[in-house]
Amino acid sequence: MARSGSSRAAWAVGGVAAMTVSLAVGGLAAAKVRPGHPAASGKALVAPHTASTSASQSPPPPSTATSTAPAVSISYDDLSALVSSYSAALGSKNRAGFVSVVDPGQPKLATSQGQLFDNLRKVPFTSAKYSLVMVDASDGGPQDATATATVAFDHQITGVDSVPVKENYKWTVQRHGATGPLKITAISGAASEHNYPAPWDAVAGLTVVTRPKVVIMADDTSASFAKSHADAMERDAEYDFAHWTGGTGIAPGFSIFLTADRSRYEGIYSQNRAESVGVTVPISAVGKNDGFYPSSRIAVDTTQYKNVDPADADIVFKHEMAHAMIGPFEDQSASSEQDHLWAIEGFAEWESQRMYSTSELLYDGATLHSYVKKHGVPTALPTDSQVYSSDSATSALGYFYAHMTIRYMADEYGPKKVDQFMLAVYKHATASTCVDDAMKSVLGTTTDQFTQAYAKWVRNSV
Template sequence: MAFGGIAVLALGLMVFGIVRAVSDDKLPVAGKGGEATAITQAEMSNLLKQHSKALTGGDKGTYLAPFDGGSSALKTKQASLFANLRKVPFAVSEYQFLNIDGRAVDHYGAGASASVDVAFVHQVKGADATPVAEWYRWTVEKKTEDSDLKVTAVGPATPKLAGFGKMTNYPAPWDAYDSMAVTAKPHTVILSDASQAADARRYAPYIEKAAKDNLERWQAHGPKDGRTMPGFVVTLEKNRKVYKNMYRAGTGDEDDESISEAGVSVQMPAVPAGGSKAKVDVQNGGARIVMDTAESRFTRPDYASGVLEISHHELAHTLVEPLTGPDGQAQLWVVEGFAEYMAMRNDSAAAAREVRTLKAYYGGRFVDPFDGKLPTSENFHSTIDEENSAHYTLGWLGIRFIAEKYGEDKALTFVAEQYKNPKGMDAQLTKATGMGTDEFQDAWADYVRKQIS
């Protein structure tokens, strides 16, 4: 029963600041020399500082002023963005300059024009562990040395920004929707198109319950060291095309017809606020969950159990994102097994159904019998739907086996340590169960065979 999982951001050293910039020392500043028309870092930084103040202060006129040089459609879109952002409970919301690329200096009277990468650094109150970022590319023009900067186009930043992988986390719901609805609960902030607000309100209590369940379970039985998420930002979307594009424009995922996930958790790297270049103490400061509400879990008459099931799963992914270490992703049988464990432990009927499905799979619909091997990350996501679902169930039974035999504290500590250090599997299993990888796999295989016999 595959929900989908996490959208992975391959990160290098997280030093937030200028990647490539026009030097302020060598270029004339507008109105001070008359030698050239230049778009400088200092000028862009000042524009973005005023843009940030306008957003936090609710000054729509100042916020929209840089877009006066663009089309009416651009200004209308930015007006809707401003309105959408004002609905979100941000603890931090600021724009930061990253990079200038293009004809940022003009000596011939044609005016300067450049592509400017801009970070929207933000932290949703009660949800994000640290500030995170969405990256834009603005087309900026300056007609004369005394002209104000004007933005004529807005889209996702280049995916080649050093250290940030291929994801730009664009478009967020506030970009995608002309009018966005926000449904806030104590542990969840649920975003949707305004036309889908009634659906969001109907599903919100079940998503909030899943959030509360997961947070309480981790607080009671998870390790006390290491930061986890305090809450969750969830987008509900029933249009499959919009769903697949959310946060993923320019990655190729939005056009991948093989993506059949019902929900996804998109990693959001931690970044410092205030323009600081200091390192942050976690790699991922948050994650954004998107769920497809056209999927059967949301549309069937008994939708409550379906919404709880997928919410427990996807919110589990997000819960532990700040634990992610610098050495890549944890083994997928642990990643998806943990998320399934959090879903199944709250739904005994769904758990029994998962085991029956696995039994039927190995009992005749699959050409090979159960081989007693834990799924590898390389083959975890198969193009065969039944095998994909089987891998999720096998991962779940791996985490459940540890929890049942050695206690839930041991199981959740093992998950946390695997997120921190994916290469430490053998030592982590030994600590949790007293068995190394091979011995654990044999014991787990016997446990699985008993379930499906």
């Protein structure tokens, strides 16, 4: 009897163990899908009873295990096929197909996807497609499965992007039933994605105006401004390009978004620059993550430019275009080890206003002489914290002195040296001595000597 009891115990342990493993393979584990690995499915298996029995022994009770239905799952291949069909619908101008991937229970999402399709059709793309980057998570069960995935919009705006660039989305996808179709239930920007939302995501009825060097997008608050100022913005682009002497590699053109909606301006491209009226956002190339950004997107709050002298509006556009023009040269692979925002912002300020002499310029409504008299002659180059201070007065002063620094450099060494200096700083922006090295290699001086001469110039010339 001891052996019989032992045999029964062995059967019970073996049966439960087999049931547990089987459920893990056929049920829960099947819900965790990894790329390239289809979901496993099967039925529960019970370990066979191997103990011998005698006539006096009762046979073990029959197994009560039943077959386990395959869990509903979503595989990498499933998601890849969904993204491919979505992309194909865009390429074939199939609006119904583009929207059909949305869950019917999400009417707002379906509407926004229809608006996205309409907006994308207006933008002059050299190439535009969607691709699956990765499956972030996938969970399934007996009746439903949900997955989240990172999906890239790989695109190249004609005349603006030198290579295809990307905007990453986070898709939430569901399946009802083992053979049910995949449907998108939510779309947002991917984690840490600063390129989302683009204007085509954020605006219903996007206005698009094109010129050879600019592609202008606007919401309904600035559609008229876009149309009336398109030629002026084209001239601003030509102005910046005509002045550049640093060789090839600059951006070929500019993408500009206009809005008078302050909340939309701060939210576009997730830049959240509450203190600015214009911003330039770098955009990553497809297939690269080396810290260099071949293209940019410009956004401008048009509120204060609708009823002012057109020359004032031109300044902000020339400023942001200057950033975007030389942005491809900047190494942003790591944080900077030496303050150099004064060079970045000073160059854009000088470039946008270089046609004016110091006697013609006004800062905060005052002549430069009065402004310097009020705030004092600088004794050092502006720091990064001053230039990008959250305090508007501090930042304005930082921008002013940054502008004067580059204006002095152009006056003393010539505009070509300014361009060479900017190239040297941009290409080595993460170095601990990027400014010091550029001073020595391009200008033949030291940072201290330059600063002293700059302060003297401000005192005597401004």
